Amino acid sequence: MDEDRSGDDPSRTADALQTAxxxxxxxxxxxVDDEGDPSGSYVDAAGSELRRFVGWMRARGRGLDDLAGDDGPLVVRRYVERLDDRVTAGGIAGSTANAYFSYLSGFLTYCVRDGRLPTNPALTNTAREALPADESSRTDQQFWTTEQRRRLVGFVDRRAAEAVDERGFGATTEARDRALVRVLAYSAVRGAEVLRHPKDDREGRQGVRWSDVDLERSTLRVLGKDQHLGPIALPAKAAVGVERWQAVQRPPSEDWPVFSTDHAPSKYAAVREELGDDVDVAALVDEAGGIDALLRERDVAPPALTTEGARSVLKRLTDEAGIDVDDEAGYLQLHGARRGIIGEVYRRDRGDAQDLARHKDLSTTHAAYQHIGVEEQTERFDEHLEEID
Structure with a gap:
């Protein structure tokens, strides 16, 4: 995606980008300033970076047309990866990189309103997931605490066990929720890595499949933030939930999603897509004894649970478990699970935390969890001061 396309004579579209x-x-x-150029605090802050973006695009033979096409999100992603490289090299802070991205996204939204682009490619998951951590806002971000994690895991464990005792293989929602919570709580996965994103049809963004799970080796294959599709560690506390869920779901094939949706219309749509619109799905459902039975009978994989669907699940579980969450969201969020468990490991071993987070550089982990380092420093300073005075 970052190849030089200078042979395509892109001067016209590059000039259009500059003009925009x-x-x-x-x-x-x-x-305006003395030379008639626009001025103001926002213009001064955003102008240099947006012009730098134009230069970066021009150097690669790209212009406004490239942002309007199907490759637009990937073009923006490559620029975001450049910002991430600058953060890793210590050239700019994560907060600065995020500010630069906001300038770019604001400009692209203007291009949409001005009729120059059909959509804003910076608003896609493809572009945004490459953003480096913004360490300046750590205190505003949610971290599942040890107590919250234990209470939620304990709740879904009891709930699933009771449901399985009562309904056996019918306890699908409860067993799935137990697996989902345990994977989120203990494996440090990102929600987008294991759940489905409706507007991102890339492999690895449609929900993990059973073919991605290796319980013998305790691994889970995901498409990471670095766009590498490969195995990550599946700790025992996460794997036990997945294994028990597999025994309840009994997937007919490895193509079935690990975290399948409960949304009935989506299941009906999957059957129609597989069998054709001329099939009387309702009649087939009646004959099979339900939509889930039909999916199993015809080996039609149900859609995976979406990220938005998982948020609804976590809202409901947080409420049912009686867990107080003192922030604006009011419930245990997807990414709060990742931050929480990495933070716990970070307190014990910085290197292991880096491995769990899958950060390329330890400095990224330090930046993301620097508040913990400051807390530990304060504790040590307090001990010294007690001895001194």
Whole structure:
């Protein structure tokens, strides 16, 4: 995606991008300088980075047309990866990289309103997931605490065990939720790595399949933030939930999603897509004894649970478990699970935390969890001060 396309004579579309940036900056200006150029605090802050973006695009033979096509999200992603490289090299902070991305996204939204682009490619998951951590906002981000994690895991364990005792193979929702919570709580996966994103049809973004699970080796294959599709560790506390869920779900094939949806219309749609629109799905469901029985009978894989669906699940489970969450969200969020368990490991071993987080550089882990280091320093300083005075 980052190849040089200078042979395509892209000067026209590159000039169009430059023109769009200058029009955008003028729309944001609060005045003009002595040379007649737009000025103002936002223009001063965003202008240099947006012009740098234009130069980066021009050097690669790209322009506005590339942002309007199917490759637009990947083009933006490559630029975001450049920002991430600058953070890793110590050139800019994660918060600065996120600010630069906000400038770019704001400009691209303007291009949509101005009729220059059909959509904003920066708003896609493809582009955004490459953003480096913004360490300046750590205190505003949710971390599952040890007590919250234990209470939620204990709740879904009891709930699933009772449901299995009562309904056996019918306890699908409870057994699935137990597996989901345990995987989120203990494996440090990102929600997008194991759940389905409706607007991202890439392999690895449609929910993990049973073919991605290796319980013997305790691994789970996911598409990581670095776009590498490969195995990650599946700790025993996570694997036990997955194994018990597999025994309840009894997937007919390895193509079935590990975390399948409970949304009935989506299941009906999957059957119609597989068998054709001319099939009387309702009649087949009646004959089979239910939509789930039909899916199993015809080996039609149900859609995977979406990230939004998982948020609804966590909202419901947080409430049913009686867990107080003192933040704006009011429930245990997907990414809070990842931050929480990595933070716990970080307190014990920095290197293991880096491995669990799958950060390329330890400095990224330090930046993301620097608040823990400061807490530990304070404790040590307090001990010294007690001895001194």
């Amino acid at each position: 940036v200058e029009r955008y900056l003028r729309s944001k200006s609060t005045g």
